[in-house]
Amino acid sequence: SYELTQPPSVSVSPGQTASITCSGDAFPKQYGYWYQQKPGQAPVLVIYDDTERPSGIPERFSGSKSGTTVTLTISGVQAEDEADYYCQSGDNSDVDPVVFGGGTKLTVL
Amino acid sequence: EVQLVQSGPEVKKPGESLKISCKGSGYNFATHWIGWVRQTPGKGLEWMGVIYPEDSDTRYSPSFQGRVTISADTSTTTAYLQWSSLRASDTAMYFCARGFYNSRWNYYFDYWGQGTLVTLSS
Numbered sequence: 001s002y003e004l005t006q007p008p009s010v011s012v013s014p015g016q017t018a019s020i021t022c023s024g025d026a027f028p029k030q031y032g033y034w035y036q037q038k039p040g041q042a043p044v045l046v047i048y049d050d051t052e053r054p055s056g057i058p059e060r061f062s063g064s065k066s067g068t069t070v071t072l073t074i075s076g077v078q079a080e081d082e083a084d085y086y087c088q089s090g091d092n093s094d095v096d097p098v099v100f101g102g103g104t105k106l107t108v109l
Numbered sequence: 110e111v112q113l114v115q116s117g118p119e120v121k122k123p124g125e126s127l128k129i130s131c132k133g134s135g136y137n138f139a140t141h142w143i144g145w146v147r148q149t150p151g152k153g154l155e156w157m158g159v160i161y162p163e164d165s166d167t168r169y170s171p172s173f174q175g176r177v178t179i180s181a182d183t184s185t186t187t188a189y190l191q192w193s194s195l196r197a198s199d200t201a202m203y204f205c206a207r208g209f210y211n212s213r214w215n216y217y218f219d220y221w222g223q224g225t226l227v228t229l230s231s
Contacts, residue, residue: 042204043206100154
């Protein structure tokens with residue numbers, strides 16, 4: 001089955017820039033999506049179609065793609081950004097139209 | 110305002126059946142996909158399946174095909190996830206979410222319910 005690979009954890013100091021990567025063989029063709037999940041809460045969509053930001057999501061959240069890797073970048077990290085972040089996409093064969101990465105715990109030091 | 114409100118927590122025994130619900134409001138329920146996602150304690154997200162309420166077109170993840178049934182009722186704007194025989198391994202939080210089918214033949218989810226915790230205990 002298709003897999004997306006994320007680092008288990010990323011740490012950053014307040015005000016710095018955090019980058020979370022997600023690798024998958026289908027990314028040159030498929031879009032990447034990012035969700036933020038805080039403890040005890042439902043996930044929130046923060047990036048869709050690789051680079052687009054839903055209304056209400058702060059401008060410090062941005063997305064990019066290069067080859068088989070999509071990246072979520074949080075500029076000027078704030079304490080409230082501490083959360084788990086999941087990437088999501090799908091494969092090219094229509095067998096797995098929804099696949100989540102394993103998640104990355106962002107710690108704000 | 111788009112809202113998805115899920116039914117309350119459940120405690121069941123292995124072998125029992127269960128049906129949990131997800132009521133949508135604030136948008137055209139019939140013409141948007143609804144997906145179900147499982148999250149086991151301390152673990153990540155797993156996609157279970159999606160349904161298009163208007164025609165009940167349903168797709169399941171290979172991992173959950175045959176284990177659960179997804180349905181929807183447009184008259185009550187409610188989607189359902191059901192099991193005929195629960196297993197201990199079904200203990201998890203279950204989320205519903207409004208889905209979009211993108212131009213690359215995949216889905217993503219923009220609004221999520223608050224989650225329903227299902228606990229199996231013998």
